[in-house]
Amino acid sequence: xxxxLTVDGDRWRDHLISVAEATPGLVPVAKGNGYxxxxxxxxxxxxxxxxxxxxxxxxxxxxxxxxxxxxxxxDELAEVADRFDGSLLVLTPWxxxxxxxxxxxxxxDRVIHTVSxxxxxxxxxxxxxxxxxxxxxxxxxxxxxMDARGLRSLGDLAHRGRLExxxxxxxxxxxxxxxxxxxxxxxxxxxxxxxxxxxxxxxTSIELAALRASYSDFTIRPRIGTQLWLGERAALTVTAxxxxxxxxxxGDLFGxxxxxxxxxxxxxxxxxxxxxxxxxxxxxGDLSLKSRAATLARGGMDAVGFxxxxxxxxxxxxxxxxxxxxxxxxxxxxxxxxxxxxxxxVEVRVRYTAxxxxxxxxx
Numbered sequence: 514x515x516x517x518l519t520v521d522g523d524r525w526r527d528h529l530i531s532v533a534e535a536t537p538g539l540v541p542v543a544k545g546n547g548y549x550x551x552x553x554x555x556x557x558x559x560x561x562x563x564x565x566x567x568x569x570x571x572x573x574x575x576x577x578x579x580x581x582x583x584x585x586x587x588d589e590l591a592e593v594a595d596r597f598d599g600s601l602l603v604l605t606p607w608x609x610x611x612x613x614x615x616x617x618x619x620x621x622d623r624v625i626h627t628v629s630x631x632x633x634x635x636x637x638x639x640x641x642x643x644x645x646x647x648x649x650x651x652x653x654x655x656x657x658x659m660d661a662r663g664l665r666s667l668g669d670l671a672h673r674g675r676l677e678x679x680x681x682x683x684x685x686x687x688x689x690x691x692x693x694x695x696x697x698x699x700x701x702x703x704x705x706x707x708x709x710x711x712x713x714x715x716x717t718s719i720e721l722a723a724l725r726a727s728y729s730d731f732t733i734r735p736r737i738g739t740q741l742w743l744g745e746r747a748a749l750t751v752t753a754x755x756x757x758x759x760x761x762x763x764g765d766l767f768g769x770x771x772x773x774x775x776x777x778x779x780x781x782x783x784x785x786x787x788x789x790x791x792x793x794x795x796x797x798g799d800l801s802l803k804s805r806a807a808t809l810a811r812g813g814m815d816a817v818g819f820x821x822x823x824x825x826x827x828x829x830x831x832x833x834x835x836x837x838x839x840x841x842x843x844x845x846x847x848x849x850x851x852x853x854x855x856x857x858x859v860e861v862r863v864r865y866t867a868x869x870x871x872x873x874x875x876x
Contacts, residue, residue, distance in 0.1 A: 514754055515871035516785040516861065518549055521748040522876040528745035532737065533562055533578040535718060537571075537725075540602065542738030543593060544585025549865035550742060550873055556582060556593035563599055574710070575732040581625070583736050587612035590620060600625055602712070604682075604736075606649060606657045609636040625677050629657040631666050638674045647680040647712055650697050654684045664704035671706050678710030678734065691720055698728065712736060743865055751870070752858040753824060756841060757782040768835040768843055777848040780834050782841055783824055783859060790868040791823060791861075792837035825860040827851055 533539050541562065543555035550558075559582045566578025574580065583602040584593060590601060594617075601620065606629035607613045616624055621641065628634045629649040637644050648671065651658030658680075664671075679701045683690045698711065710732040716724065725733055743749070758781055761767060761774040774780070785791045822833045824844055834843040846852060853859060 514756060514784050516789050516791075516868075517752050517858075517872045517874060518865075518870040519750045519752065520550075520873065520875040521750075524748040525745060525875070528748065529558065529562060529741065530565070532741050532744065533566060536721070536735050536737065538575045538577060538732065538734045539579055539741075540581045540583050540712070540734050540736045541579045541741055542583040542585075542604070542736050544583070544589060544604065544738065545866060546869055548738060548742040549863075549868055549870060552584070552589055552592040553596055554873065554875075555742060556596035560597045560599075563597075574734065581734070583738075587616060590616065590624065594620055594623070599623070600645070602647070602736075603627055606630070607633055607637050607646070609633065614640075627657075627680060629659060631659065631663055631670070634667065634670055634674075638670070641674075643674060645675040645677050647678045648676065648701075648706065649680040649682070650701060652681055652683050652697065653693060654682060656682060658682070661700040661703065664700060664706065667704065667706075671704075676706065676708050678708050678712050678732070679706065680712040681714070683713065683715040685715055689720065690716060691723055694720075694724060695727070698731075710734060739866075749865070751861040751863050751868075753783045753785040753842075753861050755781055755783055755853045755855050755857045755859060758852060758855060769838070770835055772835050774845070778850070779846045779848075779852050781831075781844040781846055781853070783844060784841055784871075785824070785861060786837045786840045786842050788839045789870065790863070791842055792833070793867065823862045825862060826853060830862065 541555070541559040543552050543559065547555045559579045563577070563579040571578050581600040581602050582593060582597045583604055584590060586605045587603055594601065601623050602625040604627055607626040624645065626637060626644060626646040627649050628637060628646045634646070637646065648664065649658040650664065651660050681694060681697055709730055712734045714736045716735060721733060721735055758779055760779050761777070763774055763776050765774045767774065767780050787793060820833045821830050822842060822844055824831055824842065826846070831844045831846060834845040
């Protein structure tokens with residue numbers, strides 16, 4: 514009665530190694546739901562990568578295979594700290610409130626804070642004079658970070674504590690980022706920051722190579738999550754179990770809301786519901802006319818009770834019979850379709866970063 518992620522271990526591990534080999538200075542990212550794998554599992558795998566890289570002599574920061582693990586928030590530190598031995602970079606900027614002030618003192622020397630406001634750096638160093646930190650520079654994303662004026666305003670403050678570098682979080686799919694990166698590096702150099710380490714997100718391998726060629730005296734640390742953990746989709750399979758099968762005729766009532774069967778067929782009850790993230794769709798970044806038309810079509814289907822589910826039988830995604838329940842979903846299978854038996858597994862097509870699995874099986 515489970516929603517299961519099955520991983521072809523050999524294929525997945527080979528992919529992780531290939532990414533590490535192609536990405537000097539790799540910083541694995543483990544945040545949120547751990548990209549579906551769970552934070553603990555990714556922390557152990559990052560440790561495995563780091564040890565493998567060290568055995569091959571990749572120990573310098575610009576060459577390491579994961580001597581630093583990045584997490585999303587301070588609350589996630591506890592889930593990875595005992596499974597990964599290296600430094601822990603927190604991507605959410607430090608603020609003088611909340612979980613940022615509750616870091617386990619035993620982790621203080623391992624944690625690298627992200628600082629995105631001048632006043633926060635002053636407050637952090639007042640609390641911990643030897644704090645490790647990176648200074649985040651605002652990019653065209655306009656999410657977090659300091660502009661050129663903010664960097665210059667730091668003055669001698671940036672020479673206190675342990676400045677580990679400058680961080681850039683770049684947008685996705687907006688053409689080449691090199692022009693923007695070069696401008697921001699110039700801003701950092703002009704501010705007199707005592708560092709030549711650059712932490713970057715969302716640069717392609719071609720952009721990284723060009724950046725290293727242009728700034729050979731800089732240490733580049735690419736932070737990578739999706740490409741690393743989910744880049745070999747063929748190694749990942751998600752399945753749900755059929756829990757019950759009910760034949761229905763047109764007009765029969767079923768479900769929480771007393772819906773009626775639109776035609777003869779079967780109602781299937783399968784594992785996986787809203788508690789797993791099934792039926793909870795994150796907003797799409799696709800603004801094309803085709804995407805908008807598809808959204809309108811889904812809205813029209815929802816109004817009359819026909820919504821395509823992520824559950825696939827014989828390669829075809831089947832319709833929800835009604836909105837998914839907390840831990841199970843009801844599907845409608847029209848007459849003439851092959852009807853799976855109770856206990857059979859069916860394929861599920863999910864967004865890994867928004868799905869919680871009951872079981873993850875790595876071969």
